Amino acid sequence: MSKTPIPLTHGKDTLLEPVARLNGHVFDTDPVVTYMLLEMSEEERLAYLPTYWSTLVKSALLNDAIITEADGWKAASVLVPPGKYIDNAWKLLYAGFLSVLWRIGFSGLKERLWTEFSGMTDNAKKKGLHGQKLYYYIFSIGTEHEHRGKGLAKAIMRQHQKTARAEDVPIWLEATSPSSRDLYLSLGFQEIEEIILGKGKVNADATRQSGGSGVPLYAMVWWPKGTNAAL
Template sequence: MDKEVKITSGGKDRLLQATKVLTKCFWDDPVVRFMMSSMTDEARKAYYPAYMHSLLKAAALNAAIFTEAADWACVAVWLLPGKTVDNPFTMLQAGLLGCLWRLGVVGVKRMLVDYQGQSGDCKRRFLVDAHGKRFTRYHYLFFIGTDPAARGQGLASRLIKEYQQKAAAEGLPIWLEATTPRSRDVYAKVGFEETTMMKLGEGTHAASGVPETGGPGVCIWPMIWLPPSMQSGRIDAAKQ
């Protein structure tokens, strides 16, 4: 029998603890490294905690749900339907404008054009029901990470499965973007469907997110989970 794991959830009061955990988890994440790849290693190391805090504060300001398992060994940040982190008010309050300034013009392009542009296109194509009608309401897994010392225990899967119960009760899908093959496989095991593959920095960056002339670029796998009642006969609206 699986060992019982305590799971709790809350709101913006959990920002600091969530930031502490997720900052440890995403230091070498390919997408994060890609976004900060114009910085020297020293500058990236110095600024990285503030960068993560700004992103998570933006989520907290938009009523994100912070869930954790096993006394903060694993943390997930969920954006509710209709909530985003890229509105001007949020960007100002969360310090994201300063974040963009620190990343520089090229970094801003990577975040707002390269990433957000492709992500938006994927959502328009694949966030659809069995009749090709686009979902206007969906949950979004903004971040999830497990402390390196606690990996391999299935904690991320447990957090996701619990949240899937909430989404299923509401009859709504969940969307995410997997940034590593390992995380993609974890999501697939809990019922997420791989829709396509995005690439960032093809020809300019390595798969790890560091600059590399002629490199293959950073791969991202947008994925969707549908409640059981919606899983039959879904189609790609782009094919219509």
């Protein structure tokens, strides 16, 4: 007997606050997010995460992102369509990103966000997309801790792959943990590069440590069948 399909719901602005709340839980110990908010204490960071994600997802929605939730908000994703880019300065400002920058601090903005994350991921895209300008971008995807291992994120990702395959464009993402990296590999993604954030300043869990190994980030791409750029 076949399994009952996992119910998925798609939407935009009306799903902003639910996905922000979910991401606040899902990414509570995520090393990349913790590194971006390095100046905050753990208590401050956990309290701020829903606001942080609300602002970031709003900027994605201003770039026509689609929010997909699985089985009553047990998991969700934010998908940015081809030709739209979340680093659009005016849309970031309109989304309220100045408040996020204020909390990150100037050094965090310059070093962690611009030089490290944006600079390194942009270089990885040049390497992995082979000049392809149109691609879907997984802005975020995550599952509530107690519902992991049930195939929820996989169901969402397969739906995104179906959409991308119909349009014959790739999907790009950055995995923030070895377990999510393994999930995407099982779905046919290729790892382009392991990026290290904060090397010499923090450990892999983003705790401050002089000479630390840094936080790993895995740049990955999925190509639909028949796309010649998949080399």
